[in-house]
Amino acid sequence: MAEIQCPFCDICSTEPFVIQAHIEEDHAESPTTSNVDAAQAKHFSQLTPPQRAAHPAAEDEEQWTKCTRPRCGEYVLLSDIDEHLEMHASLDISETALSIDHARSPKESKSTAARQAKVKESQKSRPDPHKRKTGRTLLEYFSGVSHHGRPPPQQTRPAAAALPLGRLGKRELGPHAFEKQMPDNVRLHLLTDALPHQINRLDGNGKLAPETVVDNETSGIIPMLARLCTEDEDVDTTYLCHARVKHVNKLRCDGNFCGYWNVQMMLSYLQAAGALPGMRQTPNVLQIQDTIEQAWSNDILPHGRRETGVIRGTRKWIGTSEAAAYFTQLGVSVEACAFEDSEHELAAVALLDHIEAYFISGLENADQRGTSHVTQLAPIYFQRLGHSMTIVGLQRNRDGSRELLVFDTSFETSAAMRALLSGKRSRAQLEIILKPYRRSDQSLARWEEFEIVVPRSAGVA
Template identity: 30%
Template sequence: MASFNEADFSHCCEICGLEGLTEEEFRIHTHTAHIEGSGICPFCGLSAASSAELILHVNQAHLDFLTPESEPNISFIDDPSPSEFNGIHVENHWKTDSYSSRNASSYSGSIIKSNININPNSKVNGGGELSPSISSHSQGSPLRTNLELKLKNSQSTFQCPMCTYTSLNPNVLEEHVNRSHFDLISPSVGDSITTTTTTTTSEMYVCPLCTKKSDSAADLELHVNIEHRDILSPASPSTQNCPVCGILLDGDINSEKAARHVESHFPATSPQPADRAALREREQREFEMLRAQYGMDNQGNFKEQSVTNMQRAVYAGEMSVSDYYERTLDLRAAESCGIDDGSSVTRSIVPRVRAISNNATNVVRTLLCTCVDHYASSYGDRGWGCGYRNTQMLISSLLTHTGYNEKLYAIWKEQKPPRSSVPSISRIQGIIEQAWSQGFDIQGAEQLGSRLVNTRKWIGATEVVTLLSFLRIKCQLVDFHKPTGSSGTHPELFAWVHRYFDSSVGGEFTPPLYLQHQGHSRTIMGIEVNRDGSLTLLVLDPSHSPQQMAQLGDTNSASALRLLRKNEASMKARQYQIVAVVGMNESEQQFQQSKILRGLRIPQDR
């Protein structure tokens, strides 16, 4: 609320009615106009020879008016008729321009007659009493209209610090500030702020809520709206919903009523011992199922699962007995030497995919890796071996490059198998364990218990990086940790893959990309650029059988690439990770630095 400033108080001359005087101006005016010059009684118009006689006359004849004891005396100044005094009649003529220049313009020097009756016992310039009485009423009291005398008001007037509004009640002024000056576009502000600012630039405005001062009403109002907005417009209480059923709760969610409502959703008593036992049993069963799903139950391995599933295939008529024994012998040989038996491989894919893509009418450009073989899941790894099969696809491509072949051949040590040999799943598990023992990816080793051999544990992108880094092959791990397009798509992933294959055009060796997402992994062998500018990934999936991959042999069939093509709408997993082979770690420093996994996050954190 605006406060009353004592420095702004102005004085009013009680003798002639002149207003708006400071204390110093009031003293000079009184001395000049009423002490040194001739005086005229402001109440009855009687002229006096000296100021002493005038003061004596006012104190004696008009004492009751100066210090009224009752309300009727105050009405004297507003009496519309001339005043009469009982006693002898004295006729006095005066001109308004002789006593005050303030009233000259109002009356233009007209002569006004005042009848004053003085009783025989009274004296005009001496002792005695003059008793005024109201005798008649007519229009226009000369005491009011000529002198413009204002009674002293015992109440203080409070002025708004932002406009010219005044009020005797501080509460009313406070309400005016809160309503009229709520913000800068308030319709109550109008031109008053502009006028006040331009005409009284030297006037200081005080914030009604703090001690800040400003010479501009607009600046002060802006200060109030910004600094004290919580007082002028406090935030309305937010509604709360029940965290269990979602029903709208009245009042604070921490109130007793809300607490009782939330507690009503739960049983009043704790579960019985039998219920607790059943709950623990169910949790244990679900935990074991989860462990089995991710191969963490230590139940079975690649070899055992292969034998079991082949036996089931024989019982179901999917495999003959002779095929069963033949596959069993091949499995034992592969496990003993650590080389994949090649029973699920489809070779020479790249030339066939290129031919089919080039025949497509809506494809303007096809970018593919140099070479890659497809490895499908078999009886021994179905349900958990996708990470190993995609690793075999990547290795099959690297083996065609002389430099990478030399690094990969270190797997075999003294065995010396053919240089095109691809390690089996069991051998890949053993190499990753060796890398862990050398200090690669310590956190990943702890998560998997530092053990993979003879288990069905899943592997992901970090284990692939660990394997290749241990073999001194340099990798880049790219984490597309959240969607970057509408509807959960990943346009940044497509753009990155396009740049990867496009930068390798010109005969340079280009390996495929390892693609990981929640629960599955695949291999990106290339990308298509369509006429409308959209991109389509060409993806190899281990879940596709050799019979399905055989469809690629028909290069004239446009539908043969349906298994491989993936557009943005079909890639909506929450997160993707890509492993790209980008060179070799030749120095010992690079080899040691590769023990700590480092990745690129897209989009980058801010």
């Protein structure tokens, strides 16, 4: 086996684990990056999205704060805290008649306002889907790469470029980037707080019936979103993923594990689609870590191990590279794409084009419910700096604006949504109920790059 050189010094070894241990022990406190030659980069990087590229000078550029709201404890970018707290507020008032103030935050920068204006301007040049006869012609218009393999535009590329690699730090892996082992109490929460158990619930006939539930999972939200979006007079068309995708929210323990919860949401689709017949129970975070480590050992996107060090038993964050490695290890093919700002178009616009084209490609087998279309398509693993979510749909409004519909692991299903899912009425306004699931084109304009991973499997009815 060829020798592998430490990216930070001249130490060499033929054993990857020797170099890995050396990096963990000797370079943890000073995570700087040196460039590797093209041959090494090609060997270690088949999938290196832009946000996973090392940023040697940027370790202190992004600062985190721990949300002190009850039942939260999420580590949030300081630049993202206003939006995070606004989501908390919308959940807090989900059972009142209050409305949300959509005024721009006074902390919003001039550059962000300019980017939002650019998104608004792009709305004027986007076609109205209802003025076209078929989804095919609309797909041909959009610049995003559909899952049929159309060529990418300049700012949209497969997340596969060979970039200089090295050990990532807190900017990419979070506050626990150099952790050797998570605390025992966190490990215990991950092992025991999301186990299936039986409860008794009233069925449609008013009789108690046993039901198996997992406390941090919610089923049935996709059909409910279809109904609620149809009731919103400002919405023109809504596209949604497979109806059986579950919302998974975080467990109450110290550490952000959003990447793992999003993997679990992808798994809820794959299990419903029959793509994983041997998986009887959704794996927990520790089991997902084991599978990612196994993928790296099997030479599946092995550069991830070099970038993160060992993730087994730690609270290090994972991203699209680890998600892709995980699904590939399971035998599930994936498509990974990255979206970056270009001279002529923002990443947010390219992303929305791509997502809309993706869902339109599934209209043939979709279940139409008013203005909503529930497809058989997979949800999408969605990454931006500091956080990942699961895209479950896209909403086009009558004014031409667009909004992603997402499941965000940071927040539990609201009381209002739970009431509706149980067949009860809710006093909350429609916009309040939908707020936690919507990410507007204006809010997306704050970010300069995004990454997505889409698992590929035949849908089921």
